[in-house]
Amino acid sequence: xxxxxxxxxxxxxxxxxxxxASARLDPREWFFLLLLMPLATxxxxxxxxxxxxxxxxxxxxxxxxxxxxxxxxxxxxxSSYAYEQWxxxxxxxxxxxxxxxxxxxxxxxxxxxxxxxLESFRGIPEGGSVDLRVGRxxxxxxxxxxAIGGGLLRAFTYGQLSKEAKSAxxxxxxxxxxxxxxxxxxxxxxxxLGAGSGRFQRIDQGWLPSQGVVASLGVELAPNIGVSAGWxxxxxxxxxxxxxxxxxxxxxxxxxxxxxxxGDAGRxxxxxxxxxxSFRTATF
Numbered sequence: 001x002x003x004x005x006x007x008x009x010x011x012x013x014x015x016x017x018x019x020x021a022s023a024r025l026d027p028r029e030w031f032f033l034l035l036l037m038p039l040a041t042x043x044x045x046x047x048x049x050x051x052x053x054x055x056x057x058x059x060x061x062x063x064x065x066x067x068x069x070x071x072x073x074x075x076x077x078x079s080s081y082a083y084e085q086w087x088x089x090x091x092x093x094x095x096x097x098x099x100x101x102x103x104x105x106x107x108x109x110x111x112x113x114x115x116x117x118l119e120s121f122r123g124i125p126e127g128g129s130v131d132l133r134v135g136r137x138x139x140x141x142x143x144x145x146x147a148i149g150g151g152l153l154r155a156f157t158y159g160q161l162s163k164e165a166k167s168a169x170x171x172x173x174x175x176x177x178x179x180x181x182x183x184x185x186x187x188x189x190x191x192x193l194g195a196g197s198g199r200f201q202r203i204d205q206g207w208l209p210s211q212g213v214v215a216s217l218g219v220e221l222a223p224n225i226g227v228s229a230g231w232x233x234x235x236x237x238x239x240x241x242x243x244x245x246x247x248x249x250x251x252x253x254x255x256x257x258x259x260x261x262x263g264d265a266g267r268x269x270x271x272x273x274x275x276x277x278s279f280r281t282a283t284f
Contacts, residue, residue, distance in 0.1 A: 051247030055281040056226030058190045058218025060237040061255040061270055062199075063230050065192050066149030066173035067280050068135035069102025070111035075277030083257070084266030095121040102279075106137040106147060113151075127159015145282045146174045153198065167198025171214070175282035178219070185223050186284045192216045192230065200233030202262070226281065235262035249276050 059065045069075070077098045082091045100115035113133040120126065133151035153167040171194030177186035193215045201212040216230020216237075224246075229238035235258030242252045250273070257268035 053224040053243045053246050054249045054251070054278040055188065055283050056220060056224055056243050057239060057241035057251060057253060057277075058188060058220060058226040058228045058281050059192060060216050060218070060228045060230050060232065060239040061253070061257065061272070062232045062237055063192055063214060063216045063228075064133075064149070064151060064169045064171045064194060064196065064200075065190075065280055066135050066147035066171050067282065068106070068111050068133045068149055068151075069100060069113040069279055070105055070135075071103060073113075073276070073279045074101040075099070075274055077272055077274040077277065079270050079272040081257075081268055081270040083268030086264070086266060097121070100131075100277075106135045107140055109136075111135045123160070125159070127157060129154040129158075129164070130156040142284060143180050144174070144176045145284075146172070148172050165198045167196055167200060169196030169200055169212075169214070170194050171196075173282075177284040180284070185220075187220050188282055188284060189219045190217070190228075190282055196233060202234055220281075234258065234265065236260045249278060250274070251277065 075098070078095065079098075080093070080095045082093045085092050097118040098115060100113055102111050102113040104111040111134070113131075113135070115131040115133070116128060117131065118124065118128045131151060131153045132155045133149060135147055135149035137145070137147045139146040148171070150170040151168070153169070154164055155166065157164065171192055173190065173192050175188055175190040178189050179185060179187045194213075196212045196214060198212075200214055212233050214231060214233050216228055216232070218226060218228025218230075218239075220226050224243040226241040227239070228241075229236065237255060237257050238259060239253050239255040244250060244252060253270075253272040253274065255270040255272070257270060258265055259267060261267055
């Protein structure tokens with residue numbers, strides 16, 4: 001497209017030059033024409049040099065990752081969800097709000113992320129929670145990245161959420177490009193593997209928590225589309241992430257929660273809008 005635009009621009013300037021020569025323009029007209037030429041050329045360059053997409057998410061919803069926010073990273077996310085209620089046919093519909101930011105540098109020391117969660121729009125007076133996450137980069141190379149992290153979900157709570165159990169986790173995240181030689185789309189593949197307590201523990205038939213292993217795999221299908229799936233401790237979750245516009249850190253995600261209906265706990269669907277937050281995906 002850039003070469004085609006250059007061709008038409010060169011022909012345009014050629015015919016303008018021929019017209020100017022035949023029309024015998026005076027010095028003021030020549031000056032005005034010279035002013036227009038750089039303007040037309042610069043517009044062509046700007047149109048061809050489009051800003052890149054933010055990296056789409058390649059980690060399924062509720063899955064922890066070692067890539068945490070650092071200095072300058074933040075996100076604001078709102079979600080609407082509907083889930084099956086135990087032994088009932090109707091769906092429960094609600095929404096939530098999540099805000100987070102980071103401090104520190106995971107490559108020189110550690111990064112610490114603090115998230116605030118308003119987990120129910122219906123139950124706003126019932127309280128909220130604060131999550132703490134820590135991440136440390138192990139390898140940061142052009143063709144491979146690895147990090148280790150941990151966190152404590154619901155580290156601080158108020159209201160009714162204080163009755164919910166805290167959830168600790170540790171996770172290893174690795175990522176590499178599947179197309180390292182492609183300057184436009186290197187196609188990140190990302191793997192998370194870890195363990196945790198609380199919400200990451202499976203509930204057995206006796207309603208007792210057991211193992212808390214978590215694992216997920218995600219890949220970029222296009223520069224602005226990512227897909228991921230994994231076991232998050234109590235079921236299989238999957239997420240489709242789309243970045244609608246270039247140069248805008250807006251993410252639209254559609255997720256399925258507990259798709260295998262583990263423990264007969266019911267399935268859920270989640271639609272999320274997030275501003276910021278591309279730090280969760282490794283970029284190459």
